Every structure is written in C-alpha cells, then in structure tokens.
Amino acid sequence: xxKWHVLGAGALGQWLHRHLSPExxxxxxxxxxxxxxxxxxxxxxxxxxxxxxxxxxAPHLHSDSLCLVVANGKGFExxxxxxxxxxxxxxxxxxAWRDSQGISQxxxxxxGLVGSIQGKLEPQRLAPLLPLLNWQLSxxxxxxxxxxLALNACINPLTLxxxxxxxxLLEQHLAQLQALCAELEPLVSHLKLPLAGALATQVQALCxxxxxxxxxxxxxxxxxxxxxxxFILPPWLELAARLGIHCPTLAQLWQQVEPYSPxxxxxxxxxxx
Ligand SMILES: NC(=O)c1ccc[n+]([C@@H]2O[C@H](COP(=O)([O-])OP(=O)(O)OC[C@H]3O[C@@H](n4cnc5c(N)ncnc54)[C@H](OP(=O)(O)O)[C@@H]3O)[C@@H](O)[C@H]2O)c1
Numbered sequence: 001x002x003k004w005h006v007l008g009a010g011a012l013g014q015w016l017h018r019h020l021s022p023e024x025x026x027x028x029x030x031x032x033x034x035x036x037x038x039x040x041x042x043x044x045x046x047x048x049x050x051x052x053x054x055x056x057x058a059p060h061l062h063s064d065s066l067c068l069v070v071a072n073g074k075g076f077e078x079x080x081x082x083x084x085x086x087x088x089x090x091x092x093x094x095x096a097w098r099d100s101q102g103i104s105q106x107x108x109x110x111x112g113l114v115g116s117i118q119g120k121l122e123p124q125r126l127a128p129l130l131p132l133l134n135w136q137l138s139x140x141x142x143x144x145x146x147x148x149l150a151l152n153a154c155i156n157p158l159t160l161x162x163x164x165x166x167x168x169l170l171e172q173h174l175a176q177l178q179a180l181c182a183e184l185e186p187l188v189s190h191l192k193l194p195l196a197g198a199l200a201t202q203v204q205a206l207c208x209x210x211x212x213x214x215x216x217x218x219x220x221x222x223x224x225x226x227x228x229x230x231f232i233l234p235p236w237l238e239l240a241a242r243l244g245i246h247c248p249t250l251a252q253l254w255q256q257v258e259p260y261s262p263x264x265x266x267x268x269x270x271x272x273x
Pocket of ligand 1: 012032044070
C-alpha cells in the first residue's frame with residue numbers, strides 16, 4: 001500500500017512527484033497513460049478537468065482506495081462522489097509552473113492542509129506521505145478551502161482583466177481591489193472564516209509578498225488555457241445571492257472573465273448526469 005500514483009503530469013504533479021521518496025514509489029500518470037489499479041493517488045489536474053478525470057478513474061479504484069485532490073476552487077466536489085474509497089482535499093500554497101518544454105519549474109512546496117471530503121482520512125495511512133510534501137491534516141477542510149477562495153477571488157480576476165503582476169494591483173488598481181475586498185468581507189464574516197475582518201489587509205500583504213508573480217489565472221490565459229475562475233468566483237456570487245448581498249464589482253469581473261473560465265457543469269459529459 002506504499003505506492004502513490006500522481007495523476008496529472010503538469011506543473012504541480014511533476015513537482016510533487018519529485019518529492020516522493022523512493023520508498024513511496026511515486027508513478028506519474030499523464031493524460032494518455034493507461035490507468036493501472038490504483039490504491040493511492042495524488043490528483044493534480046485543473047478543477048475543470050476533474051469531472052472527466054473522475055469518470056475515467058472510477059473503474060480503477062476500489063473500496064479501500066485513497067485519493068487526495070490538490071485543486072483550486074470549489075464546485076467540483078459533487079463529481080468526486082463517483083470515486084470509490086476515501087477522498088481528501090489538499091489546500092496547497094506550493095508554487096510551480098511549466099516552462100516552454102512542459103517541464104515543471106518548482107519554486108516552493110509551500111504548505112498543504114489536508115482534510116476529508118468523502119470518508120474519514122486515516123492519519124496513520126497518510127503518515128509516510130505528509131512530511132515529504134510539507135502537508136498536515138486539518139479538519140474540517142472546508143473553511144480552509146473558502147479561505148483560499150477568498151484570496152484568489154480578490155487577486156486572480158483583477159490580474160487577468162488588467163494583464164498585470166500581483167504587485168501592480170497595489171500600484172495601479174488599488175481602488176478596485178479595495179472595492180472587491182469590501183464586497184467579499186460580509187461573505188467572509190458570514191462564513192466565520194479566520195480571515196474575517198482582515199480580508200483587505202491579507203490580500204494586500206499577499207500582493208506585496210508575491211509582487212513579481214503572475215497569478216495562476218493570468219498564467220493560464222497567457223498560455224491559452226482555460227482559467228479556474230469558474231470554480232472561484234461563482235461560489236461567492238451564489239452565496240451573495242442567497243444572502244441578498246449586492247456585489248457589483250465581483251459580478252462585473254465575472255462577466256469579463258467568464259468567456260475564459262469553464263463552469264463545473266459544462267465540463268461533465270451530459271450522459272453521466
Ligand atoms: N502549480 C502550482 O504551483 C499549484 C499550487 C497549488 C495548487 N495548484 C492546483 O493544482 C491543480 C493543477 O495545477 P497545475 O499548475 O499543475 O496545472 P497544469 O500545469 O495545467 O497541470 C495539469 C495537468 O493535468 C493533466 N490532465 C488533465 N486531465 C487529465 C486526465 N484526465 N488524466 C491525466 N492528466 C490530466 C494536464 O494535461 P494537459 O497538459 O494535456 O492538459 C496537465 O498536464 C490546479 O487546480 C491548481 O490550481 C497548483
């Protein structure tokens with residue numbers, strides 16, 4: 001049971017695969033690799049690829065399989081119910097990107113918080129893996145997922161529409177950034193996230209700390225790939241609508257980025273619904 005398959009040979013998949021020790025026998029599985037029987041998998045594909053991956057993967061799992069999904073956003077969880085066994089979600093601050101040859105250039109492993117989304121994760125089974133990747137268990141994971149979603153919702157769409165680095169948001173688009181933070185703050189408070197009351201401060205600190213970076217959404221756009229914003233902005237817009245909170249800046253940004261950002265349902269083959 002020590003073998004881990006890494007599904008998705010992109011920036012993060014290659015980077016994590018390099019950190020698995022020989023004892024954990026990491027095996028990287030690309031889009032065209034036939035799936036073997038899978039006991040344990042790290043799933044490192046974009047959120048919009050998870051529905052179709054779940055369908056292809058399901059026949060290769062069994063009731064004792066364990067899959068950890070490292071994907072940004074929210075809205076793909078219902079598709080994972082097609083997978084047997086235990087499913088965990090990893091909220092990671094790793095930074096890795098693909099060069100023009102498709103080779104992952106890892107910057108940092110960052111930190112990862114791991115929690116259950118189907119079944120209860122067994123700490124002893126994860127014990128050999130977690131320290132290698134600088135991950136730790138954090139239950140319940142949903143608050144951490146929303147927390148990252150809040151930071152991403154403020155920074156990523158603005159960097160995409162302005163085609164700028166994270167730090168330039170502070171220099172050239174501060175008013176719009178602050179308006180967005182002010183709209184999201186009541187939603188963050190409603191969810192009782194640890195960020196509540198400090199969203200604008202945390203967003204500005206993150207923009208400063210990553211001033212020279214292109215956000216993942218801008219990187220995807222520049223590489224002519226879809227963005228994951230369809231899994232980042234709609235959950236906030238849906239929550240705002242439920243609570244009757246007006247979010248005009250967020251709604252306008254979503255209109256601007258929607259053409260580049262598939263939604264969860266648009267990625268699921270209709271025959272399986
Ligand atoms: N990169 C990071 O530093 C980082 C950090 C934290 C979280 N994340 C999250 O991790 C996820 C992956 O990000 P990434 O940067 O690694 O993306 P990426 O570089 O685009 O890699 C995704 C890989 O998955 C492959 N893929 C798609 N569908 C597949 C399938 N059905 N079977 C096997 N492989 C499949 C893609 O193949 P094609 O190239 O053929 O499409 C691509 O190689 C995203 O949700 C991202 O937000 C990334």
